[in-house]
Amino acid sequence: MVARVNDLSTEAKRDRLEDLAPEELAEIEAEDEEDEHDLPDLPNVDDYDEVRMRAAPNPNGPWHIGHARMPAVIGTYKERYDGSFVVRFDDTDPETKRPDLDAYDAILDDIDYLGFEPDDVIVASDRLETYYEHARDLIDAGGAYTCSCSGETFSELKNSGEACPHREKDPETIREEFEAMVDGEYDSGEMVLRVRTDIEHKNPALRDWVAFRMIDTPHPREEAAEYRCWPMLDFQSGVDDHLTGVTHIIRGIDLQDSAKRQRFVYDYFDWEYPEVIHWGHVQVDAYDVKLSTSTLKEKIEAGDLDGWDDPRAPTLKSLRRRGIRGEAVVEALIGLGTSTSNVDLSMSSIYAANRELVDDDAERYFLVRDGERFDVEGGPDAGHPPIHPDHEDRGERTIPAAGGVVLEPGDVPAAGERVWLKGYACVRRERDGASAIGADSETLVATDDDIDVVRDGDVDVVHWAPAEDNIDVQMRTPDGDVTGVAEPDFAETTVDDVVQFERVGFARVDEHGSEESVVYWTHP
RNA sequence: GCUCCGUUGGUGUAGUCCGGCCAAUCAUCUUGCCCUCUCACGGCAAGGACCAGGGUUCGAAUCCCUGACGGAGCACCA
Structure with a gap:
C-alpha cells in the first residue's frame, strides 16, 4: 500500500488529497506561497x-x-x-x-x-549615573558584591569553582565600597563589583563576572572625563x-x-x-x-x-x-x-x-592605459561613439583622430592586421618599412571595410584615445594607481559621476585638476 | 582542560523545527552561445554541494549516536 502511494506522482497525490481532505490541501499550498525574504x-x-x-x-x-x-x-x-x-x-x-x-x-x-x-x-558614557543606580539596586537585591581579589587570584578560585572571601561580605560594606568606587577612591585594579551568579556554574565563563571596574585614564569625551568607575560591556549593554x-x-x-x-x-x-x-x-x-x-x-x-x-x-x-x-x-x-x-x-x-x-546612468568614455601612439591616415577627422549604447537620445561623443591615436598595448594589431577603432573605422597597421623614421611613426591606415568584418569575427573592436588634446587621468584602484589618457569629452563629466571606461570598467570621477583628472575605479 | 556553537556547489543562501513534492532553491561565480562597433547591459545554456560513519524508518539534507573539521567563550576588552 505504502509503496503504491510512493509510486504516485506529485500531481496524482495532490489530486487524491484534494478528494480526501480539501481543507488540508489548502493549508499546505498556502505555506508554499509565503513570500521569500532574503x-x-x-x-x-x-x-x-x-x-x-x-x-x-x-x-x-x-x-x-x-x-x-x-x-x-x-x-x-x-x-x-x-x-x-x-x-x-x-x-x-x-x-x-x-x-x-x-x-x-x-x-x-x-x-x-x-x-x-x-x-x-x-552614548553609554553619558549614562554612567544610570548604570550606578542599577548597580545599587542590584547590590540591594543581593546580586552583586565588591571584590578586591587580583584578577589572577579570582581566576584560580573561579576555575576550581570556589567563592572568594568577599562574596559573603555584609551588604552595608558592599554598598560603602561601591560608593567609594563611584567616588574614585580606588585605583585601577584595586576593587571591582561582581555579579553574584553561580560560582559552581558548569560554564566557567558565567561565574561571578565583573560588572564595574576602576580605570585611571580619563575618558576622552569631556562630558565623561571625571568618571573612574566604569561598567563592563555585559552590565552596561x-x-x-x-x-x-x-x-x-x-x-x-x-x-x-x-x-x-x-x-x-x-x-x-x-x-x-x-x-x-x-x-x-x-x-x-x-x-x-x-x-x-x-x-x-x-x-x-x-x-x-x-x-x-x-x-x-x-x-x-x-x-x-x-x-x-x-x-x-x-x-x-x-x-x-x-x-x-x-x-x-x-x-x-x-x-x-x-x-x-x-549601468544605466553611466556614460561611456574611452580610457587608454599605457598608450602606444599611431598616426592615422585615410580616415575621417574624428570618431563618434555613443554616450550610452542603450540610449541613443543621449547623443554621441567626438573623438579627434587626425592628430594620431593611442591604443592599449594589448590592442595593438600586428603589422598588416586590422583592428576596429570603436566609433571610428576599421584600420590596418602598416607593415614595417612603410616609413623609415622608426617606431614613433607607425601608422594605421583606414580601410573601407564595413562593420561586417566585426560581425564576422574577423576584426576586434578596441577603444582608443586621441594622441593630442587628450586628458591625463590617474585612476586609483584597490591594487594601486594606474595612469592613462581619456578622450576630450571626458572633461564634461562632473565630480561624483560614475562613468564606464569601455572595456576597462566603471569609475567615479573624483577630481578634474588642471594637470590631470583623478578617478576611482569602481568595479569591472 | 572546561563550556557553548557550527559544517549544503568557488562564495553566500533556501530547505533542517513538523522526514516523503529535494537526483536539492536563488544569487554570485566560471565556461560556451546569442545580442552588440565594450571584456558593460540583456538573453540562452552548461558547470558545481547535503563533512564522515553508524542507527531509526517503507523513506533521511532533515531525527538519534559517534567521529572529524571549524569557530567562540572561560578578561578588571568591546
Whole structure:
C-alpha cells in the first residue's frame, strides 16, 4: 500500500488529497506561497508591540565593510516590521578600547551612506549615573558584591569553582565600597563589583563576572572625563537593552555567553530578556588588508594607506569614494543571512549589485592605459561613439583622430592586421618599412571595410584615445594607481559621476585638476 | 582542560523545527552561445554541494549516536 502511494506522482497525490481532505490541501499550498525574504523572519515578533533593535558600535574608527552588516540587517528588519532601531555607542573603556572622538560622527555618517537613519542615538558614557543606580539596586537585591581579589587570584578560585572571601561580605560594606568606587577612591585594579551568579556554574565563563571596574585614564569625551568607575560591556549593554526597549538583539558569536551572563542580572531585576540572534564573523575577499579597525588605523598612521577612504582600504569610506552605492553594499550583506557560521563576502556580489544600479546612468568614455601612439591616415577627422549604447537620445561623443591615436598595448594589431577603432573605422597597421623614421611613426591606415568584418569575427573592436588634446587621468584602484589618457569629452563629466571606461570598467570621477583628472575605479 | 556553537556547489543562501513534492532553491561565480562597433547591459545554456560513519524508518539534507573539521567563550576588552 505504502509503496503504491510512493509510486504516485506529485500531481496524482495532490489530486487524491484534494478528494480526501480539501481543507488540508489548502493549508499546505498556502505555506508554499509565503513570500521569500532574503533574511529569515525574526523570532516571536508577535509577542511585541514593536520590533526594536540596536546597533552598539565601539567608536574606535570609521567602519569597515563588515561593520555595515549590522545596520544593513537591522535596517532591513526595521522596514519589514515597521520597527525601529537605536544606535548606542558602547564607549565604556577609556583605556584599552579608547574611543576616537571623530568616530562617533564618522559611524553615523557611514550609516547614512548605507541608507538608514537611526531612530535614536545614545552614548553609554553619558549614562554612567544610570548604570550606578542599577548597580545599587542590584547590590540591594543581593546580586552583586565588591571584590578586591587580583584578577589572577579570582581566576584560580573561579576555575576550581570556589567563592572568594568577599562574596559573603555584609551588604552595608558592599554598598560603602561601591560608593567609594563611584567616588574614585580606588585605583585601577584595586576593587571591582561582581555579579553574584553561580560560582559552581558548569560554564566557567558565567561565574561571578565583573560588572564595574576602576580605570585611571580619563575618558576622552569631556562630558565623561571625571568618571573612574566604569561598567563592563555585559552590565552596561544588558541594562541599556532593557531601558531602551530593545526586543531583538543581533550580535556576533563572540558574545554568545553575554546573554547567559546578562540573564542573571535580568533575573534579579525581574526583566524579560530580549530575543537574541548570534551571527558569525565576516571576511571579505579581494583585500590584502585585514578587516580590522585597529590594523587600518596603524596602516594609515604609518602612511601605508592615504586615509580611511584609500581605495586599498576595505572601508565604507573607500567604497563610497569609489562610487559604490550604500544600497549595493546592503544588498550584498543581506545576502549573507544571519547564520552562526563564519562567512566570506565576495566583493563580486557587491559589484554585481552596484553594476545593476549604475549601468544605466553611466556614460561611456574611452580610457587608454599605457598608450602606444599611431598616426592615422585615410580616415575621417574624428570618431563618434555613443554616450550610452542603450540610449541613443543621449547623443554621441567626438573623438579627434587626425592628430594620431593611442591604443592599449594589448590592442595593438600586428603589422598588416586590422583592428576596429570603436566609433571610428576599421584600420590596418602598416607593415614595417612603410616609413623609415622608426617606431614613433607607425601608422594605421583606414580601410573601407564595413562593420561586417566585426560581425564576422574577423576584426576586434578596441577603444582608443586621441594622441593630442587628450586628458591625463590617474585612476586609483584597490591594487594601486594606474595612469592613462581619456578622450576630450571626458572633461564634461562632473565630480561624483560614475562613468564606464569601455572595456576597462566603471569609475567615479573624483577630481578634474588642471594637470590631470583623478578617478576611482569602481568595479569591472 | 572546561563550556557553548557550527559544517549544503568557488562564495553566500533556501530547505533542517513538523522526514516523503529535494537526483536539492536563488544569487554570485566560471565556461560556451546569442545580442552588440565594450571584456558593460540583456538573453540562452552548461558547470558545481547535503563533512564522515553508524542507527531509526517503507523513506533521511532533515531525527538519534559517534567521529572529524571549524569557530567562540572561560578578561578588571568591546
